[in-house]
Amino acid sequence: MSKNQKRNQHKIKLFQFHEITESSGQLLAPEATQRTITVSDSMYLHHLKQVVAEIDQIADFTDAIFMLKADNIAEDDPAQFNLFERMLCEGIYYQGERYIRSIKSPAMGRTQRTEFIRKTLYDSLYNRITLGKYPNLTNINKWEAALGVSRSTAIPIPFIPRIVVIPDYKKDEIIEDVWKIEECGLDSEAQNLVQAEKRKQSAYFKAKKELKPSAEKLKQLKSVPVKYIEAKGELKHVPDQSIYKTFNGWDKEGRRVELDQIALPVRSAEYSGKLYPCYFIEQTEEIPVIPISQESIGLKRVEYPKYKNKDVQFFDGQGLMSFEFAEIIQQHLELKHPVNAVQGRLPYIKGNFIRFDIHKWFKEHHITEMIDIFNQPKPLIDEEGRPIDLIITKSCFKAWHRYIEGQEKPECIFENIAEYEKLLTHHHHTHFWIANYAKPSYQINPYTPLTYQYIHALNLTLDDLYKLASPILDVLKRILHGKNIMLHRI
Structure with missing residues (x-):
């Protein structure tokens, strides 16, 4: 592709769910934010630019939209779900303008991102994308997926x-041996462990957000020692987390900071100019490992020989x-x-x-x-x-x-x-x-990454997975032993 045919990228404002506040019955996004998310050219953005030029004549069309990230909604808090529903139904005000929910692609749904657009622009843009068609009775999921086609990054x-x-x-019928996933009896003890751990994780992430020490408090703590590592042929210093570790550092060890210790870090570590709280092992607990089995998840794989597939496309x-x-x-x-x-x-x-x-x-x-x-x-x-x-x-x-x-x-x-x-x-x-x-x-690279669905579709055994992982495992072993991986082909 020539340079002038590369997909253009644009930065739009990004707000987190917990940043939305309420005043006088209106939901408000913070007036100023430095956080952005990158979006690429698409049919949707192409027509948004034209609509902005026709109606609002905003200096930068990216001011007509912003993204809301809602992946931090607490699953066990009905009030947060109700608030999110209000955002979708009533819209959000930003710098005095009302923004409402815009067209959403399936990928945005999977990543829990929702775009909001100025109310004054919505009808004209929606009319262009739908070609003026509005079915009275439809399947809303398929309808939104169809409109989401306009959001594909494209040239x-x-x-x-x-x-x-x-x-x-189509063919009326194809007969073949298949596997199907079906429900099976649950192990109540294992299920209780699973539910207890889900509750603990929810409380942990909520506490991290609410109790995490401020930057001012972290500045008052001693810093962890630094160590030198080689990166791209140069020595650079990084925090030494051999004793005191950040949240992520303990997570890699299979441990997490206890809830009542989150607000009590004993050290701080600096990464890229930002301070992070650090804790020692007595402030942490082991993250339980719950064995995965048919009974613990309530699902089993059943073989159906000579299964009749109908209307195969x-x-x-x-x-x-x-x-x-x-x-x-x-x-x-x-x-x-x-x-x-x-x-x-x-x-x-x-x-x-x-x-x-x-x-x-x-x-x-x-x-x-x-x-x-x-x-x-x-x-x-x-x-x-x-x-x-x-x-x-x-x-x-x-x-x-x-x-x-x-x-x-x-x-x-x-x-x-x-x-x-x-x-x-x-x-x-x-x-x-x-x-x-x-x-x-x-x-073309002769190899391509596969999604997890292929593990089921290809009926891979554990031994098969070991063999598939062996090239990258070999690379990791060579790294651990200090060998030059640049000379090793996988």
């Missing part, structure tokens, strides 16, 4: 492709892009190699689109038109002379949200693809967005 391509949507290819979120459209993307990204696949984004559209010579295939098979999912014929070249650029499956088109009483499945919020294209133009969508693209083999 704009100034071209709107001609799209044909077709049904997903083979190409979820997949589509084809023409050679011609792939070349447009390649030219705009200034790439020297063909783009064999892209992760593309448009309103309600999200998928992985594979480069394929569509028109050559059509010509060889004497095909002149397609029937799309709306049961409408789509010629290979339309009346305006536009060829088909993208063939996408229904699972790429996140537009089935209109629920009707008495119907089992939702209907599409668009009458047909022509209405969708018309609304794209009406709501100022002029770009196709690239979240990622396939690189040639010589640029």
Whole structure:
């Protein structure tokens, strides 16, 4: 990718849940904050900039939004949940302006981040992202996920492709051996230990926040000794935590500071100009290790031979892009190699689109038109002379949200693809967005990290996991023995 095609990044204000206060019935964010979070270019930010320019003309569009981090809500405190609900429903005031909850991506939900936007801008931006569609009855989780497509970090391509949507290819039944996770009998003693430890952890984190000594108090304490370590070929001094340790230092030892000792540190340690409280071992307690078993978690793995999988979908979120459209993307990204696949984004559209010579295939098979999912014929070249650029499956088109009483499945919020294209133009969508693209083999690392789900899906044994971990374990052993790992390939 050329330098001018790198994703631009922007810093917006970040507030923590516990920083929000109330005055005269209004929820208030602190007037001044130095804390920020980085967000990258996306369809959402692109349209926010345009809306700001039209309505508020703020000098910096990033002042129109801020992020709220709510991962420190106490699970056992209903009052905090009620307060968070008020923030979502009533909004938060910042420097005299009311901000309300904005569009949220699934990733933001997983990390417990919520963006708030100036109330004066919300309707116009929401109208652009939804293309003016508001189903009366829908599945709110799927609806928000569909709108969250607009928040994917992506690069704009100034071209709107001609799209044909077709049904997903499904098979009625596939029979195979599978594992399923099911509930099993609980071990009451183990469960009591688990619940007791959860309560203790909750109290511990709450006490750390409320009882942690102030910077003024830490300045009055003796500092821990320093030691010298080599980093990047240079000697640097760091606190010596062999006797007195910070919270994290004791956590690495499998211990934590006792609740009644948190406010009573005996030393302080300085890291990057900031002081941290330190404690000695008599002020700590061992963190209990609770054995994990089927009975302690209440779940077991059951094998089902010859299990019948119904309605199996083979190409979820997949589509084809023409050679011609792939070349447009390649030219705009200034790439020297063909783009064999892209992760593309448009309103309600999200998928992985594979480069394929569509028109050559059509010509060889004497095909002149397609029937799309709306049961409408789509010629290979339309009346305006536009060829088909993208063939996408229904699972790429996140537009089935209109629920009707008495119907089992939702209907599409668009009458047909022509209405969708018309609304794209009406709501100022002029770009196709690239979240990622396939690189040639010589640029690809042959190894890739896997998520934890593969441990279950691949039915790995403990011995398998040891073997998978052996390369990094070898590196760690060499580090511990002072060997040069730069000469060692894994």
